[in-house]
Amino acid sequence: xxxxxxLQGVIRKLHGAEAKYRESVHVKEVFNGETVWEGIVxxxxxxxxxxxxxxxxxxxxxxxxxxxxxxxxxxxxGPIRSALDAVRAAIVQEFRSLENQDTEEETE
Numbered sequence: 449x450x451x452x453x454x455l456q457g458v459i460r461k462l463h464g465a466e467a468k469y470r471e472s473v474h475v476k477e478v479f480n481g482e483t484v485w486e487g488i489v490x491x492x493x494x495x496x497x498x499x500x501x502x503x504x505x506x507x508x509x510x511x512x513x514x515x516x517x518x519x520x521x522x523x524x525x526g527p528i529r530s531a532l533d534a535v536r537a538a539i540v541q542e543f544r545s546l547e548n549q550d551t552e553e554e555t556e
Contacts, residue, residue: 450502452469453494454470454507454520455490455507455519456492457508458505458521459494459505461519462495462521463503465495466495467493467494468505469490469492470491470492470502471490471491471492472488472489472490473488473490473531474486474487474489475487477532477536485539487506488506489535490504490505491507492505499523500506500523501524502520502524504522504523504535506519506530506535507519521524522537524535524550529535
């Protein structure tokens with residue numbers, strides 16, 4: 449299975465729509481002079497989704513031998529208008545998740 453086919457399967461499972469590959473976009477997000485994420489975002493046309501016709505998807509390596517890959521999908525909705533917007537939204541979401549984990553550990 450190719451990486452594109454793998455992402456198409458993830459999109460089908462998460463969003464209930466078929467995904468047709470459109471293009472690959474190189475994204476580099478820099479914050480305070482430091483690169484916080486750099487990679488290729490795959491852009492797909494969504495077929496049959498009720499709210500949008502585009503989804504952005506990529507795979508992050510986790511470094512965990514048991515779960516070596518983490519798939520990310522972001523729908524083209526609201527403020528998400530580009531592959532860069534999708535990456536930024538995913539970074540914010542990951543940061544919030546980590547913050548919540550830290551808060552939960554402190555209160556236990």
